[in-house]
Amino acid sequence: MKVEIKFFATLRLYLGVASLTLNLDKPIIVDELINILVEKFNDKKVREYLVEGKKIKTGTMILINGKNILHINGLNTVVEEGEISIFPPAGGG
Template structure:
């Protein structure tokens, strides 16, 4: 599957896009990215004070254009031909 990173996550990962194979869920994808690219991505997506029940990630993850918050969260299933977009949290007012 193709995984694209935006803003600070692009800098953190050192690339704007990677190909990943063999992961079955969004949770597995995050663990794969942390292990093979940067452990910091797990911390920034899953381990901040803004992560809570009903908001399993700090930022936004889209699978084929659909926010995982409206799917199965971290348990959203992934297929080899999916396209995943990972955005850091946005601020503003």
């Protein structure tokens, strides 16, 4: 299963890449995907950037094929083939 992960805003700047393509052998959930990103970038701060405890950090938005995982099953949402967009919490005003 092929997924393209797109990073936005400060997360894109932090990671230094706009997107990443992964080929997954089996279905996984978003929480596992975040662990894969931690390994891929060798940076535990990726998890801290997006997750607080066992929930998505307030202000973070993760879309799977345009659907917000907060309206599906949160971190337990099954990753589907296609496009995943990750928007970190925004600041400013």
